[in-house]
Amino acid sequence: MPNPLASLYPQHLATVRERADRALALGGFDHLLVAAGTPLRKFLDDQDYPFVVSPHFKHWVPLIDAPGSWVIHTPGNKPKLVFVQPHDYWHVVPEAPRGYWVEHFDIVIVRSFAEAVAQLPAGHCAVLAAASPGIDGVTANNPQLVLDYLHWHRSYKTPYELALMREASRIGTRAHRAAEAAFRAGESEFAIHLAYLAAARQIDAELPYASIVALNEHGAVLHYTHFDRVPPAHNHSFLIDAGASAAGYASDITRTYAAPQAAEFQALIDSVDAAQQGFVAQVRPGQNYAELHVHAHHVLAGVLREHGFLHMSAESAVESGVTGAFFPHGLGHPIGLQVHDVAGFQQNERGGTISRPDGHPYLRMTRMLEPGMAVTIEPGLYFIEMLLAELRDKPFASDIDWARVERFRQYGGIRIEDDVVCTSGAPENLTRDAFAAG
Structure with a gap:
């Protein structure tokens, strides 16, 4: 053939x-x-x-x-x-x-x-x-x-490049399935990582970045790469952020899973997943990526309200910085030859910089989306004590259900990430397509 x-x-x-x-x-x-x-x-x-x-x-x-x-x-x-x-x-x-x-x-x-x-x-x-x-x-x-x-x-991928990125997504999703199965079987973070490598048929050095394999509260560490060798006494949740390579092109995929008994956490995952798919649908020509990131904060504020963590309006939660404590990173970044690909802030082909919006220091892209661009869409909600502690003495602290926040700390956090191509019409979701293909 x-x-x-x-x-x-x-x-x-x-x-x-x-x-x-x-x-x-x-x-x-x-x-x-x-x-x-x-x-x-x-x-x-x-x-x-x-x-x-x-x-x-x-x-x-x-x-x-x-x-x-x-x-x-x-x-x-x-x-x-x-x-x-x-x-x-x-x-x-x-x-x-x-x-x-x-x-x-x-x-x-x-x-x-x-x-x-x-x-x-x-x-x-x-x-x-x-x-x-x-x-x-x-x-x-x-x-x-x-x-x-x-x-x-x-930034504008050729059909050849997109073919390799689709292959990287196929490899990555195959390995993600193996990792989920290892989690369901009660394996340690280290054993889950080994299952991922075996399914990807790639060693650590061949992956586009160091895999994040986090059980329970470790999901609150955004770049957790420790790999506990012993399974926890009780599995509550699993967050995996791991990709694969195809001829040097990267995939970058994150999924979060709840243990069967963690129905409240699964419900929160489902809401973040629905929000994420809404953001993916907006990867279209003319969409300002920085504005999409700010929009994501408003939507996730609504998720936090829906699930009883906040009793303030979405607008107040964003303006006061409350959502920044639960969602402290950017919505995503360009992807291709590098997992965090170049020119995310570039003004034009002669250089220049498009600044991040005020209050969003970790956003990795501020460009206007155009056909041929490939980006990640990776919203998250986390229960990070260091960041939440900064909210406890603020005037709006009474609008946060701290008992509910404390109960969810055992789950760490949620991140759901797809690799998405902007086209002249509906976006191409490389990650969901690869999962659907089996």
Whole structure:
């Protein structure tokens, strides 16, 4: 059966080359040099941290294990891949490039990082590479004009990219099902995490971010990555925020589950889930993402009122900052080559910044939604003692049912997250589609 990506990649590459041509013209550059990157050495050791390829590099080629390699683009010429395949008996040597995309590149295989650098052209070059670790023989300049242009246009996903993001969602939802089953079986956080990895068939270093696997009150720690090895005496709730990768493209999925005896918590989950689907439905052209985030606060204030936590109006709860204690993070972020993808605040292709709304310091996107953009929608409600303590001495404290809040602290919190593509019409929900496909 032919690889469906084979028919999508040529147009993707043409789009990437066209964007590169325009970016280079802005700065008067002759060549674009894109480094895959090199591993970072552990301090006082002879071992490296797991290699993470540059997002700029994997935008051109579906290679995530090519340290020291380069993509060279010169307008008007066929792009060139300088691929490092070292002589090495200590480690597994990367296989020579093959597959649906190789015919579109001139490929040169070298045996060392230094030999790869020797292949780089002279002239006025835009060099996209990490500053640390440095690369001997070449200086990364990362021209801001070039980066701003490329990052802005990277917001608009090609059909090839969306195909890979759908695959990342399929892998992620398969693993989420395995994690839920492990929770239902009474496993520890660590065992649930292992079940997730086994179902995803990816190791930790291959996932787009460190998985959050939180039982009970641990769900109130927004970036909980501790992994208790022993199951709790009583399971009340389970929050998992975990994704998967496909050729370097990310999925980012969160689900929250209640134990069978926790009917009150399940009812709250159901209300947050309904609210979340309402926010997803608004991922349409012309929707201001920051305004959608503020709207989410008003809707979640209504959920808190409905379930007896608040006795104040939704407007008062938002204006006074009460909802910020229960929902202290942003509604979501761009997603693609990186789980928190670039240009979420960018004003236009020349740069600039669109500020966050006052009182919402953790929002990760302020752009207007347009067709081709992919974002997450991840509202949450949490019972975080540190934040709730700040409300106890406020004038409106009497409008909060503290006894009910205290009873729900055992559940930690709720977050429900989907990856959603803005189209010219109804949004495409990559996550729900993948769950529905089985």
